[in-house]
Amino acid sequence: MTHPLRLALIGCGKQMQKNLLPFLQRASRDHRPVVCVDPDIEQADRVRALSGAPATATSIEDLDADKVDAAIVAVPPQPSAEIAEQLLRQGIHCFVEKPAGPSTPSLHRLSEIADKTSDVHLQVGFNFRYAAALRQLHDVTVSTREHPCWLQIEFLSRHPSAPQWGVETTVESWIRQNGVHAFDLAQWFNTSPVQRVDGHRLPTTEPDRFLAVIGLHHADGSHSMLRVGNQTQRFHVSAAVHASDGSVYSAPSLESVVLSRDAGMPAGTQLFGQKPLDHGWERSGFGPELEAFMATCLDRSSPRFPGIIDALAGSQLCDQALSELTPSSDTTVTSVA
Numbered sequence: 001m002t003h004p005l006r007l008a009l010i011g012c013g014k015q016m017q018k019n020l021l022p023f024l025q026r027a028s029r030d031h032r033p034v035v036c037v038d039p040d041i042e043q044a045d046r047v048r049a050l051s052g053a054p055a056t057a058t059s060i061e062d063l064d065a066d067k068v069d070a071a072i073v074a075v076p077p078q079p080s081a082e083i084a085e086q087l088l089r090q091g092i093h094c095f096v097e098k099p100a101g102p103s104t105p106s107l108h109r110l111s112e113i114a115d116k117t118s119d120v121h122l123q124v125g126f127n128f129r130y131a132a133a134l135r136q137l138h139d140v141t142v143s144t145r146e147h148p149c150w151l152q153i154e155f156l157s158r159h160p161s162a163p164q165w166g167v168e169t170t171v172e173s174w175i176r177q178n179g180v181h182a183f184d185l186a187q188w189f190n191t192s193p194v195q196r197v198d199g200h201r202l203p204t205t206e207p208d209r210f211l212a213v214i215g216l217h218h219a220d221g222s223h224s225m226l227r228v229g230n231q232t233q234r235f236h237v238s239a240a241v242h243a244s245d246g247s248v249y250s251a252p253s254l255e256s257v258v259l260s261r262d263a264g265m266p267a268g269t270q271l272f273g274q275k276p277l278d279h280g281w282e283r284s285g286f287g288p289e290l291e292a293f294m295a296t297c298l299d300r301s302s303p304r305f306p307g308i309i310d311a312l313a314g315s316q317l318c319d320q321a322l323s324e325l326t327p328s329s330d331t332t333v334t335s336v337a
């Protein structure tokens with residue numbers, strides 16, 4: 001592997017400009033953007049100017065595989081899986097933003113290609129696994145989670161509030177393209193296989209706003225309860241692990257971890273807090289996840305997760321949740337008078 005790592009930045013829209021490139025620029029690993037790719041040449045040129053890359057291209061067909069070691073891909077779901085496949089086949093390591101493909105079959109196909117090209121690293125962008133508070137919560141509950149437990153995840157975000165990227169409904173867009181983060185977190189905390197999914201969607205007055213509770217029943221008796229939707233004023237992520245001894249460990253936001261019910265320590269004990277806030281590097285997880293990607297490419301250390309298998313499992317859970325949340329399965333309130 002050459003040093004520095006020669007990077008292609010593929011898909012130069014909001015996610016690349018707002019989250020990926022700024023964190024990439026603060027990363028400690030030795031890297032150099034060499035080309036920015038986007039069919040929208042203005043976007044490619046903007047990212048070229050911001051990143052200092054010497055070249056732009058309008059398609060990955062124009063990439064010279066001998067001059068690129070790895071790619072950061074932030075395109076809509078439809079071309080994601082195809083682009084990742086093409087990169088892997090050319091021996092280019094690939095970080096691809098979630099959901100990494102438009103559907104479960106597309107992710108299944110990508111996982112088969114990844115199997116055949118296992119010397120090339122493929123990582124999927126589920127940044128919340130790298131967010132400091134959630135990582136701390138994960139670490140302090142390792143022994144708790146060896147026994148069946150109850151996990152609560154809240155993942156609320158105003159966007160999308162309209163169907164996007166070829167998906168027909170807002171709920172499906174939201175679940176597949178954004179809410180998949182919540183399913184990924186549930187699988188990371190509760191690794192026992194999910195045997196059953198149920199869901200309930202609260203009626204709301206606006207057709208493109210929803211709030212849902214989704215239950216994942218795990219084989220070991222654990223239960224994950226996800227509260228998700230876009231009926232919210234602002235973005236919010238929280239997680240709590242309820243242990244069988246009655247103690248509750250929670251990350252009420254991305255800034256702290258609290259022992260909120262007794263486990264031998266006074267309730268409310270703060271176990272972790274980030275003060276002062278760190279401009280998002282640790283809080284969002286974007287920085288550490290890109291560092292992990294580059295470290296794996298450069299050192300060829302064991303691949304760090306999440307990978308395509310996690311994205312595929314998350315997508316399958318999205319399929320099941322969506323079948324529960326379709327209007328025909330909505331609970332109708334009947335009078336008992």
Ligand SMILES: NC(=O)c1ccc[n+]([C@@H]2O[C@H](COP(=O)([O-])OP(=O)(O)OC[C@H]3O[C@@H](n4cnc5c(N)ncnc54)[C@H](O)[C@@H]3O)[C@@H](O)[C@H]2O)c1
Pocket residue numbers: 010011012013014015016037038039040043058059060074075076077079080097098099100125126127177
């Ligand atoms: N991890 C996160 O929290 C997070 C947050 C936001 C977005 N994302 C993901 O990032 C991806 C991009 O989202 P966005 O908000 O930046 O969208 P966007 O529409 O702002 O940007 C996408 C860009 O990709 C370009 N593009 C389309 N087809 C392409 C192709 N074949 N080759 C190269 N470029 C192509 C578009 O022209 C556009 O500039 C999505 O998959 C989204 O789910 C992840």
